[in-house]
Amino acid sequence: MSHNILITGGSGYLGGTLLAHLSSATNLPPYDKLYALVRTPEQASSVRALYNAEPLTIDLSSPASITAAIVDHKITIVFHLFNPVDTITPPHFIRALAQVKKETGVPATHFLFTTGAKLFSSHAGAPTDRPLRDTDPNLYAMQKAQVDAAPHFAMGRGVLANNLVIEAAEEEGVKSYIFAPCIVYGKGEGFGNKISIQTVAIVCAAKALRRVYRVDEGRPSWPVCHVSDTVGLYLEMLRGMLEGRELGHGRQGYFLASPGSVGWEEIYEVIGRALKRRGLVDDEAVGQADREILGKMAEALGCGREWVGVQVGGRCTFTAGHGKQIGWEPKYGPEHILEAADEEVEWILANMKDGQKIGNMSEKRD
Ligand SMILES: NC(=O)c1ccc[n+]([C@@H]2O[C@H](COP(=O)([O-])OP(=O)(O)OC[C@H]3O[C@@H](n4cnc5c(N)ncnc54)[C@H](OP(=O)(O)O)[C@@H]3O)[C@@H](O)[C@H]2O)c1
Known part of the structure; x- marks a missing residue:
């Protein structure tokens, strides 16, 4: 069975630029359908017209709605790009991906969660006295210790969100990835928000x-990164998933998108x-x-x-290395x-x- 992909946050700066690049990419392995999560009829028309993507509306407050959307459309890859402190919806997406895997027999289903470099910084109680590599095998243990030590409550929640993704995915046999954008700059190319943070x-x-x-x-x-390079890493990871390559997932699935x-x-x-x-x-x-x-x-x-x-x-001091290991080359x-x-x-x-x-x-x- 070919993969079906769901991109969320498509009206945003990163999600919109990702949809624009994904829909025009000529060198990706084949997949079946591209879905985009939308919240308004205008967004639905835009994703259909501009990216040839199928709009999907999901009531994210309802686990049943999330499950139905993923299972009914046999979605095998979800890219979450809308809230780095979301501790609610990821486990539901992950359980639904596990159900699709079981029902269809695909070798793997994938959940990519967009966090932020802030969750690996002084603001979230991460060490800053040395380079913190995204390939460090102890990152999960470090993030576990950060939840209660983070100087800001919301930062603790963001770290908790990352950990919950990894734990739910391990439990359900889904491959998870923690994707960290940093200071992103450059022209947003989507139909919605065109500027960064x-x-x-x-x-x-x-x-x-x-x-x-x-x-x-x-x-x-x-760390900093041009938006087209940030999106380039999302696409390189997608390529790996479609090719069935092992990228490093779960506790070894952290990816910082940054050239330095x-x-x-x-x-x-x-x-x-x-x-x-x-x-x-x-x-x-x-x-x-x-x-x-x-x-x-x-x-x-x-x-x-x-x-x-x-x-x-x-x-x-978060430092990227994982992306290059899988073939990502920032421009x-x-x-x-x-x-x-x-x-x-x-x-x-x-x-x-x-x-x-x-x-x-x-x-x-x-
Ligand atoms: N840009 C950066 O420099 C940067 C750096 C680090 C981390 N990040 C993280 O990366 C993610 C995407 O960033 P961005 O710059 O693209 O943000 P953005 O331009 O503000 O876009 C946010 C997206 O999330 C959607 N959204 C917001 N609340 C939602 C909800 N409750 N349910 C469903 N969708 C919702 C928005 O949809 P509507 O248009 O319908 O509101 C929009 O599509 C965010 O989590 C952000 O914190 C970004």
Whole structure:
């Protein structure tokens, strides 16, 4: 039996770009049907017209609805791209995938869960004093210990979500993957949201305060990745699943999509220059945020003061290696985000909605 694929979050920045690339990819092994989870009739028309994908509406609050959608359509591969702190729906998707495997006799069914590099950073209580490799065999044990140690409750939930995916998939005999995007930049190519998260947050706060501010002490760095390379890793993994290749799954199934890291300070500087060129900040030099500034940034971002650092700073030493092991070759090096900053700012300004807020992690994605 050929595979049937379900992509969720197709109206989003990553999911939309993934659908655009997937539907036009000419070098993927054959599969049967491509389904896209939608929430509105407009989204249904878009995915049908633009990507030749079959729209699927699922009541995600109902386990029965999830099971019926997966089992009735014999879906064998699910890519989850809509909420990194989702501890509710993954076990239901996974159980349904196990049922499809049993009923159809396919050799394997697959569940890919999109998390975020934040869950492997200082914000979530991960170690940052050394490179943390996505091939490290102890990542699952490390994440287990992070759940209660994470400095932010929502971060603990995000880590818990990753662990639950692995545990449910192990129990049900489904192959699971924890896919971590990082600071993603570049033009979104989907029909819905066309802009990312962290670069947007920096621009949003700087516009409101008329200056870019650093929020950390020292010079922390963070992994970065162009959106087309991030999507390239999703596609390389999909190719492996369709070919029946072993990619490394479950406790050994972590994938960071990144060619390397860049200092926040460098990112702030290039964004500050791009905003100054457009007259949107008074001073292109990066300032140091104090308590009062953090309060104003929180207001601009629509989140609590304690969340500002989570949105636009932090220390993350997560290091990619797994993607390259399965054949993923990113086109852009990490420094490209600095070279492309002017274009990124232009794109954000053109696509940001009036009064757009970033919100807290859990709030924005629900
Ligand atoms: N972009 C990044 O830099 C980045 C970095 C790290 C992690 N991530 C994670 O990757 C995932 C995708 O990111 P993104 O940038 O594509 O986000 P996005 O542009 O905000 O898109 C979010 C998508 O999720 C859908 N969605 C939201 N709540 C939902 C719900 N309750 N049920 C079903 N669908 C729901 C949205 O559908 P509607 O359009 O119908 O609202 C949209 O398709 C997110 O989990 C995000 O946290 C992203």
